[in-house]
Amino acid sequence: MLILQLFLASILVAFLIWKWKVSYWQRRGVACIPAKFPFGSIADILLMRRTIGEVYDEIYYDLKSGFGGIYRFWWPALFVRDPEIVKAVFVKEFNSFHDNDYFVDPEVDPILGLNPFNSKGDRWKYSRGIVTPSLTILKVKGMIPGIKSVCKQMADYVERQTDEFLEGYDLMGKYTTDVVGCSAYGIEANSFENPNSVLRQMSSRMFDGSLKGNIALLCALYFPALGKLLRFKILTEEVNQYFISVVREAVSLRKKDGSSRDDFLQSLINANNDAEARGNPPVYSEEEMAAHSMTFFLDGYETAALLLGFIVYELSLNPEPQEKLRQEIRKNGDSVEAFDFETIHSMEYLDMIVMETLRKHPSGTSFSRLCTRDVVLKSQDGSDVLVEEGTPVILPMYSLHNDPEYFPDPDRFDPERFTKDNRASRPQFCFFPFGGGPRSCPGNTFAMTMVKLAMITVLLRFRLEPKEIPVGKLELDPRNQFFHSAKHGLWLKYKPVDAL
Numbered sequence: 001m002l003i004l005q006l007f008l009a010s011i012l013v014a015f016l017i018w019k020w021k022v023s024y025w026q027r028r029g030v031a032c033i034p035a036k037f038p039f040g041s042i043a044d045i046l047l048m049r050r051t052i053g054e055v056y057d058e059i060y061y062d063l064k065s066g067f068g069g070i071y072r073f074w075w076p077a078l079f080v081r082d083p084e085i086v087k088a089v090f091v092k093e094f095n096s097f098h099d100n101d102y103f104v105d106p107e108v109d110p111i112l113g114l115n116p117f118n119s120k121g122d123r124w125k126y127s128r129g130i131v132t133p134s135l136t137i138l139k140v141k142g143m144i145p146g147i148k149s150v151c152k153q154m155a156d157y158v159e160r161q162t163d164e165f166l167e168g169y170d171l172m173g174k175y176t177t178d179v180v181g182c183s184a185y186g187i188e189a190n191s192f193e194n195p196n197s198v199l200r201q202m203s204s205r206m207f208d209g210s211l212k213g214n215i216a217l218l219c220a221l222y223f224p225a226l227g228k229l230l231r232f233k234i235l236t237e238e239v240n241q242y243f244i245s246v247v248r249e250a251v252s253l254r255k256k257d258g259s260s261r262d263d264f265l266q267s268l269i270n271a272n273n274d275a276e277a278r279g280n281p282p283v284y285s286e287e288e289m290a291a292h293s294m295t296f297f298l299d300g301y302e303t304a305a306l307l308l309g310f311i312v313y314e315l316s317l318n319p320e321p322q323e324k325l326r327q328e329i330r331k332n333g334d335s336v337e338a339f340d341f342e343t344i345h346s347m348e349y350l351d352m353i354v355m356e357t358l359r360k361h362p363s364g365t366s367f368s369r370l371c372t373r374d375v376v377l378k379s380q381d382g383s384d385v386l387v388e389e390g391t392p393v394i395l396p397m398y399s400l401h402n403d404p405e406y407f408p409d410p411d412r413f414d415p416e417r418f419t420k421d422n423r424a425s426r427p428q429f430c431f432f433p434f435g436g437g438p439r440s441c442p443g444n445t446f447a448m449t450m451v452k453l454a455m456i457t458v459l460l461r462f463r464l465e466p467k468e469i470p471v472g473k474l475e476l477d478p479r480n481q482f483f484h485s486a487k488h489g490l491w492l493k494y495k496p497v498d499a500l
């Protein structure tokens, strides 16, 4: 009986503590979404009933001013609606927001822990400093021949299946796997001829979707203390080992035959060789080399595949922009070989199509930065809020990208929103598909080059036709905790275009 009383008393105490914690925003006079026991404002995300983007969208419209409070379990987080505050978090107040609010234990997930996205403080500066020099315009230009060769493999593959409906994300996943594999490690996987290539299998199995993997991901996002305790790996051991073995074999092969390639791994090998020549120990261990090269994969393969999948899908549903884009491409060349870096990036309409797709379907749905030093954020409506150290700040990219105040009739696919004049008429930070400030995506130029070359290839050879005209909004996959993806796929046909 005493045990039962103690048990009930401890539940009551725990509940009262929870109640007190979830009054944080009310006590400070900040408008907020009241917390529901026990998950706070994010029950539907945790129970995988809706995507992060959809849940945050509801919060976005419930909170009417420039910012407001929410609770993730009992922890308060500041939710931002005002593009000026987004700018402050990314740029002006970077010294208070240099870390992502995302925890990966480098001891449990050593490869993932070295990715700049997951690193904090000085570790972030170190890992970002290794990746960025290999993503300059000059380096990307050197990758173009490899990308074009994958483009041709894709076009040949599609040409053999013009009577079939192909799923956009799957097709483009093969493409980006091969492009990234070639640019990071010099691997020629040809996932089109060989859909069971180990590289393709590993890229699609990075996050295995197992209960353990999903719990690890949720802990990284919302419950770092539990993550530390459980020590579950986010990346499967099979994937870790595969990438370490790829690096080991490539390094040993290049050493044996003295060969050198124009890829990211080579820049790490060169740093080790230079150190060796000076009689110093190697700069990077095998595991570090695997981790840094894998950054290419983790950050580049899926984001670009999702974007390309959505571009071909939207163009199949919108024949006018599709034809206008084809005309622009044809004016610049009749085969992908004719397109150099400058031409690829000079095509305005192609850029408008890509931007409009990133607006409607940003690959990620939101950002969460951790406040590391107390700071006051001011909204354009004159109100302000003191953000205390340790408070996460959420920037709901998907909601801002789809807010009718900035993008009227947001469900309509309309590339004209991205003419120079229309861009200049909006606040800068109501659109930020690559983030912003010193932490913004360093792979932007590489990503845009691979995406645009794929579109040039596809539109020169194929007319895109939808499987069906969707009624209402596209259904999103709530099991995808990180990215914005279609629940039932993006199906379309690629019919040969008439010869020029």
Ligand code: HEM
Pocket: 116, 117, 118, 128, 131, 295, 296, 297, 299, 300, 301, 303, 304, 307, 363, 364, 367, 432, 433, 434, 435, 436, 437, 438, 439, 440, 441, 442, 443, 444, 446, 447
């Ligand atoms: C369409 C493709 C891509 C999109 C939409 C995209 C988007 C993003 C976004 C939104 C961020 C977070 C930025 C921030 O926190 O402010 C990011 C970070 C990052 N991206 Fe990309 N990305 C793409 C492709 C790539 C590629 C191809 C690479 C490299 C090969 C890459 C490497 C990175 C890295 C290393 C970070 C972490 C940066 C840091 O925390 O300092 N991304 N990306």
